[in-house]
Structure formats: C-alpha cells, structure tokens
Amino acid sequence: MTAILEAKGLSKHYAQVAALNEASFALEAGRIVGLLGPNGSGKTTLIKLACDLLAPTAGEILVDGMAPGVETKKIVSYLPDRVYFDERMKVGDCVEMFADFYEDFDVMKANEMLAQLGVAQQLLFKNLSKGTKEKAQLCFVMSRKAKLYLLDEPIGGVDPAARDYILSTILRNYNEDGTVLISTHLIYDIERILDDVLFLNWGRVVRHQSTDELREQTGKSVDEVFREVFKC
Amino acid sequence: MLSKLIKYEFKATARTFFWIYAAFVVIMVLNALFNPITLASHNNSFASDDVPVALAVLSGALIVLYFAAIVAVVVVTFVFILLRFWRSMNGDLGYLTLTLPATREQHLGAKVIVATVWNIVSGVLVVLSIFLMMANTGGVSDIFGELRKFAAEGVPIGGWTATVIVLVIVGSATGSLMLFAAMSWGPVLLKNHRVGGSFLAYIILYAITQIVMGAVLLVIGLSNWGAVGPVEIGGAVPLGGPGSTFDVAVADGADAPLAFADGNLAFSPADISSVTAILLITLVINVAFGVAYWFFTRAMLNRKQNLA
Numbered sequence: 001m002t003a004i005l006e007a008k009g010l011s012k013h014y015a016q017v018a019a020l021n022e023a024s025f026a027l028e029a030g031r032i033v034g035l036l037g038p039n040g041s042g043k044t045t046l047i048k049l050a051c052d053l054l055a056p057t058a059g060e061i062l063v064d065g066m067a068p069g070v071e072t073k074k075i076v077s078y079l080p081d082r083v084y085f086d087e088r089m090k091v092g093d094c095v096e097m098f099a100d101f102y103e104d105f106d107v108m109k110a111n112e113m114l115a116q117l118g119v120a121q122q123l124l125f126k127n128l129s130k131g132t133k134e135k136a137q138l139c140f141v142m143s144r145k146a147k148l149y150l151l152d153e154p155i156g157g158v159d160p161a162a163r164d165y166i167l168s169t170i171l172r173n174y175n176e177d178g179t180v181l182i183s184t185h186l187i188y189d190i191e192r193i194l195d196d197v198l199f200l201n202w203g204r205v206v207r208h209q210s211t212d213e214l215r216e217q218t219g220k221s222v223d224e225v226f227r228e229v230f231k232c
Numbered sequence: 233m234l235s236k237l238i239k240y241e242f243k244a245t246a247r248t249f250f251w252i253y254a255a256f257v258v259i260m261v262l263n264a265l266f267n268p269i270t271l272a273s274h275n276n277s278f279a280s281d282d283v284p285v286a287l288a289v290l291s292g293a294l295i296v297l298y299f300a301a302i303v304a305v306v307v308v309t310f311v312f313i314l315l316r317f318w319r320s321m322n323g324d325l326g327y328l329t330l331t332l333p334a335t336r337e338q339h340l341g342a343k344v345i346v347a348t349v350w351n352i353v354s355g356v357l358v359v360l361s362i363f364l365m366m367a368n369t370g371g372v373s374d375i376f377g378e379l380r381k382f383a384a385e386g387v388p389i390g391g392w393t394a395t396v397i398v399l400v401i402v403g404s405a406t407g408s409l410m411l412f413a414a415m416s417w418g419p420v421l422l423k424n425h426r427v428g429g430s431f432l433a434y435i436i437l438y439a440i441t442q443i444v445m446g447a448v449l450l451v452i453g454l455s456n457w458g459a460v461g462p463v464e465i466g467g468a469v470p471l472g473g474p475g476s477t478f479d480v481a482v483a484d485g486a487d488a489p490l491a492f493a494d495g496n497l498a499f500s501p502a503d504i505s506s507v508t509a510i511l512l513i514t515l516v517i518n519v520a521f522g523v524a525y526w527f528f529t530r531a532m533l534n535r536k537q538n539l540a
Contacts, residue, residue, distance in 0.1 A: 014538065015423065048538070051331050055536040073333040084327035086244055086320075093243070100236050101332050 002065040004029045004148050004179045005050060009059035011203070012045050019045040021203035022059065027179055029147070032170075032193055034211075034222070035183040037200035038230050043183040044081065046200070047150045051078050064147060074103065077146035081153040083133050085125050092121030094140065102144055109173070110143035131162055138166055142173040149180040155189060163189050187223040197222055199229060233334045237342035242349075245316055249350055252308050253357060259301045260361040263294050298365075302358050309354040313347045313408060317415055322426065326539045336533040340526070344408050351404035387504055395511045402518045409525035410437050416532035423537075437525075445517055452513060 003026035012020040020042045027033055035043050048054045049061050052068035063072035085094050091114060098105045114121070119128060119136050128136060138154060151170070155163045163186075171193055174180050181198075184190055197214060199207035206229060207214070211222055218225055320329045321339070329339060366372050383389045414437055418430025 053327070053330055053536060054538060055534075070333050070335055073331055076331070078327075078331050080327040082324050082327065084324055086325055088247070089244075097240060100240075101334075 003027055003062070004064055005181065006062045006065075007046070007059065008062075010046075010049065010056055010061050011058040012042075012049060012054060013057045018203050020049070020056075023200070023203065023205050024059075025198060025205050025208050027181065027196070027198075029179055030177055031195040032174075032180045032182070033196040033198055034187070034190055034194040035181050035198050035200065036185065036187060036222075036226055037183075038185055041200040042203040043200055044152055045203075047078070047152050047181070047183060050148075050150055051076060075147040077102075077104075077141045077144040077149045079138060079141040079149075079151040079154055081156065083125070083137065085137065087124070087126035089125055090121065091119055091123050091125060091128075091136065094125065095121070098140055098143070104145040106143050106145060110139055113139040113143065113169070113173070131158055134158060135162065135165060135169070138169055142169055145175045145178075147175070147178045149174055149178060151180065151182045153183055155184060155186055160189075167193055187226045191222045194222065199226070201230065234338050234341055237332075237334055237338055238345055241316075241342045241346040244320070245312065245346060245350065248312055249309070249353070252305060252312075253353065256301050256305050256357055256361070259294075259297055260357075260364060263298045263361075264364045264367070266290070266294065298361070302361070305354050305358060309350055310411075313350060314411055314415070317343055317347075317412055318430075321533070322415065322419060322537075322539065324539075330539075337530055340412065340529055340533065343412065344405055344526075347408035347411075348401065348404045351408065352401065355400065355404070386501075388508065392507065392511060395508075395515060399511065399515050399518065402515060402522060406518045406522035406525065409522055409529060410434070410441065413437055413525040413529040413532070416529045419537040420532055420535055441521055444521075445514075448513065448517055449510070452510065 005027040007023050007025050010020055010023045011018060019040075023042070023046065035046065037043050045054065046061075049056055050063055050068060050072075052073065061068065063076060066072050089097075095107060095110050095114075098110070099107050111121070114136060117132065117135055117139065119132060125133065125136075134154075134157075138151075141149065141151070149170075154166050154170070158166065167190065170180060170182070182190060182194075191211070194211050196210050197207065198205060207225075209217075214222060214225060220228075319325050320343075330336070363372050366375075379389050411434065414434035415430045417433040417437075418428075419426040420429070421433050422429030
C-alpha cells in the first residue's frame with residue numbers, strides 16, 4: 001500500500017542552516033499523527049515541503065506516491081500557523097472560494113460549523129477576533145474530505161477552552177480514511193487523540209511509532225517521553 | 233482553473249479599483265462641466281477678464297486636481313498591482329494562493345491578465361478624460377479632422393492605430409510581467425531583505441529593458457539616417473538629431489514631400505515606412521521582453537522561496 005506521506009532522505013537548508021536533515025519516514029492512511037518537536041526542529045518546514053511551498057535541498061517527499069503539485073494539493077487540506085485568507089473577504093465569499101477550488105469541500109458542513117461558531121456569512125474576515133479567525137479557518141480546513149490533513153500548530157497560542165474546541169472539531173470532522181498530521185509542542189493537550197507520534201529534533205526523525213507502542217515500551221506518557229528526549 | 237483564478241483575482245482587486253476609478257470619473261466630469269475657463273472660450277460675452285476671482289480660483293483648483301488625479305490613477309494602479317502580487321504570492325495570502333490546486337504558471341497567467349486589464353482601463357479613462365476636456369473646445373473634432381487628412385494623403389492611420397492598440401495591450405502585459413519578475417526575483421536576490429531585493433531587481437530589469445530598447449531604436453534610427461536623411465530633402469531640419477527615430481522636416485519648397493508646407497505636417501512614403509517599422513519593432517521588442525519575463529518569473533517562482 002502506498003504511504004500517504006513519505007519522506008526519503010529529505011533535507012532542507014536555509015542558507016547554511018539545515019532545517020531538515022535527511023529525514024525519512026512513511027505515514028499510513030487513516031491515522032492521527034503528532035508531529036512533535038521543540039521550536040526550530042523542522043516541523044513547519046516539513047509541512048511546507050509537503051504543501052509545495054518549498055523545494056527540498058535534497059531527497060524527496062511524496063504525497064500519496066506523488067511529488068507535491070496540483071494533484072497532491074487536491075487531496076491535502078492544509079492549516080498554516082497564520083491567517084491565510086484575504087481579510088477583506090466576507091466569510092461567505094471564502095466558503096464560495098473553497099467550494100470553487102476544492103472538489104472535496106463540503107459547503108453544508110462548513111456553513112454548519114461556522115454557524116455553530118457564531119460566525120455570520122456576511123462578516124468580513126478582518127472583523128473576527130483573533131481566536132475566532134483561527135477557529136473559522138480550521139472549520140474550512142476540516143470541511144474538506146481530504147486524504148491528508150496537515151495542521152501546523154492548530155493549538156498554539158489559544159486558550160485551553162479553545163484548544164478543546166479545536167481538538168474536538170478535528171476529531172469530529174476529519175475524513176476517517178484520511179490521515180491527520182498535527183504539528184505541536186503542546187503534547188499534553190493533544191496526546192489523547194494521537195495514534196502515532198513522529199519526533200523531530202534538529203531536522204532528524206528521532207522516533208516514529210504508535211503511541212500505544214511508545215507507552216508499552218517506555219511505561220511513560222508521550223508528554224513525559226517528549227520532555228526526556230528534548231531536555232535542554 | 234485559470235478562469236477561476238482570474239475570477240478571484242478580479243474579485244480581490246475590483247473593490248479598490250472601483251473606488252479609484254469612481255473618484256477619477258467624478259473629478260473628470262466636474263472638470264468638464266464646471267471649468268469656467270473652458271466655458272469662457274465658448275461664450276464671448278463671458279470673456280476671461282470678467283471671470284470672477286472665486287470662479288478663476290475654483291477653475292485653477294479643478295485643473296490642478298485633474299492633473300493630480302491623472303497621476304494618481306496611473307501611480308495607484310501600478311502600486312496596487314504591485315501590492316496585490318506581493319501579498320498574494322510572497323505574503324501570508326501566499327499560504328492559500330500557493331496551496332490551491334493550480335500551477336504557478338496559472339497563477340502568473342491570471343495575475344498578468346487581470347493586471348493588464350486594469351492598466352488598460354486606467355489608460356482608457358485617462359484618454360477619455362482628455363477627450364472630454366477637449367470636447368468643450370472642439371479639440372476632438374480637430375484631431376479627427378487632421379487624422380482624416382493624413383489618411384487621405386495615404387498615411388495608414390488605421391494600421392498604425394491598430395498597431396498602437398496591440399502595442400498598448402502587449403506593453404501593459406510586459407510592464408506587469410517586469411514588475412512580477414522583480415518581485416519573484418527579489419526574495420532570491422536578497423533572502424533577508426525581500427522588499428529591498430525586489431526594488432533592486434526592478435531597477436536592474438528596468439535598466440536592462442531601457443538599454444536594449446534604446447540600443448535597438450538607436451540602431452534603427454542610424455540606419456534610417458542614410459535612407460531618409462535631411463540631405464535628401466532640401467532645407468529639412470531633423471528633429472532630435474541623428475538618433476531620432478524619424479525625421480520631420482521643415483521646408484518651404486513645394487517639391488519637398490515631407491514638409492510643414494503652409495503649416496501642415498506631411499509624411500513622405502519613406503517616413504511612413506519608418507514609422508511603421510518603428511511601431512512593429514517596438515511591438516516585437518515588447519513581445520520578446522514579455523516572453524523573457526514570463527519564463528524568468530516562472531523560474532523564480534518555481535524556486536519556491538520560503539514565505540515570510
């Protein structure tokens with residue numbers, strides 16, 4: 001079976017600094033994977049490479065067996081660590097735009113989620129609060145029936161109540177045949193929803209296994225293992 | 233996909249351009265309607281000496297406002313096209329733009345088409361406003377009268393006009409592509425000073441374009457010097473010296489086909505072919521630069537520089 005996301009000796013250098021250093025791994029379909037590592041470990045770079053936002057310095061990254069491009073963008077639902085909508089657009093126009101560009105976008109689902117969030121279609125994106133913008137953006141991303149969800153720091157910088165909302169939104173809405181890759185360094189909050197973990201440090205994969213296996217092997221929680229591995 | 237990208241590019245830019253153009257049209261109409269100096273030229277009983285000071289001041293202010301508005305339309309169109317490209321390809325919006333299921337070429341194509349349309353709309357508005365201002369003094373019919381006279385003398389006005397229209401369209405596209413090339417090259421040129429890099433890139437590309445275009449036209453001008461030089465046309469005074477693209481001669485002899493005879497400007501067959509050649513060559517250079525900038529921009533975009 002083809003891995004949904006596969007890296008083979010993947011490296012990315014910025015000037016002289018290696019953000020990713022010969023990383024290799026393969027993610028199976030239908031899993032929720034935590035991409036875990038401290039700041040600067042290469043998490044965002046890895047996701048950007050998978051999204052075709054960056055070109056690798058060496059090695060390759062494959063999404064469903066394909067190099068990143070138009071075909072992979074059709075099956076990848078990406079949540080960046082910032083607001084990526086034109087803030088002068090109305091929320092309803094953003095829904096229309098997603099429906100126009102992504103065949104797997106479920107308009108009904110998006111409208112339902114936005115309504116639950118109390119976001120009116122007529123509102124301009126810039127008029128939403130920072131937290132609501134992030135949640136609304138997640139609604140758009142999770143309303144796609146994607147094969148691969150790449151969520152970059154979805155719970156970074158939000159309060160604990162918003163974290164619960166975000167995690168439950170991800171769990172309730174993702175395509176169960178798809179894979180969700182969530183990057184974060186807030187392990188404690190996210191541990192309970194993860195099937196697998198992928199630890200990155202200095203651009204290298206230092207651990208890739210199921211959370212059950214990790215707990216059995218170490219007798220510790222993912223959070224505890226993380227603190228040990230990345231001890232300063 | 234291209235049509236969808238064009239649709240959203242228009243949507244994203246239309247709101248701003250609508251207000252710019254609406255403001256310009258208001259100033260243009262105000263000028264045409266309430267310019268008392270223009271009105272005075274129509275009405276002998278309303279001689280300019282009798283124009284009340286307040287009206288004269290208003291008239292002056294309107295004229296200043298009008299020319300400021302022309303500059304503003306051109307500059308704002310340029311700046312807004314620049315900002316839109318920067319934000320949607322290099323800024324935070326790039327995270328959405330570049331993860332839509334479209335190629336970078338399709339994005340570039342959509343942006344060039346939309347920018348060209350806005351350039352042309354702003355150009356048409358400025359020309360219309362000039363016509364509207366001249367309409368009050370009968371200047372428009374004078375221009376068309378002169379053009380008809382030229383056409384009767386065998387000057388291919390229709391062909392030149394068509395070429396100029398194509399040149400304006402191609403020139404607008406090439407101009408936008410040069411801007412996009414600079415903004416795609418900038419982040420590659422100076423990785424830690426993306427904006428500064430883009431300015432530098434624009435200056436370099438602008439200089440190259442001007443040098444090549446100037447050199448080509450100079451070569452043509454010099455080669456024409458022998459063929460249509462002032463020596464052939466007795467008493468002719470070349471305008472602009474040997475480097476000028478074509479020569480308009482002043483002569484009092486009826487034998488000179490190219491002359492300001494009785495105050496009328498006339499073209500000799502050689503000059504007609506010179507102008508035609510200049511127009512076509514300028515068009516070819518523009519197309520060549522447009523194609524070069526397209527491939528250059530595409531290559532820069534495909535280097536996938538990290539977004540800020």
